[in-house]
Amino acid sequence: MPARFKMKRKGVGQMLRMPGMRAEMLRRAAIIRSVAVAISPVYEKGPTAGHYKASWEIDSTTRGGRSRNRAAAYVRNTSYYARWVEYGTEKVPAHHVLLRAAQVGGVNG
Template identity: 70%
Template sequence: MAARFKMSNKGVGQLLRSEMVRAEMVRRAEVIKSAAEAIAPVGGPGDPHPGHYKSSFSVTSTLRGGRRRDRATATVTNSSYYARWVEYGTEKVPAHHVLLRAAQAGGR
């Protein structure tokens, strides 16, 4: 005879806010950060800030993330002022999609 399982919404909420889940989210974010750093473009000889974009990735985490602020999350960001243009491109510069490609390749 199989045992019955009854889910507890309170218990699921506690699990989603647990340090264990936060630690796993941070681990995955660090993998994505490493992948992003590996594929980040570095400017050529005329670039006044070569390597600035590549060195500007960081990971943050919280136990109060998500749309409802009810779960552990970790986020990879780039603090370079031109990170948006590197990611999405401009009319003169092609999009590199660094974080998109890093997330697709790495967060496992």
């Protein structure tokens, strides 16, 4: 006889608020951050050499759901020019560092 499963919203909500869920979100964010650091381009000239690569950080919070109390983690780059590196400009091609890191980190997570 096949196994049966009946989802209960209350149970899923409890699971998404567990401390272990927040820890897992941080673990996955750390993997994505390490991949992003590894593949970040470094412009050797100028006063900001290596700044982009050194500006990756992770953070966790609670958000989502009716009570805004579900675990979430963020990976971001705090350099002022991070979006130009990610999406490119008319003179510089897009590197998609965060996109590629999330793709690789999601698979390895």
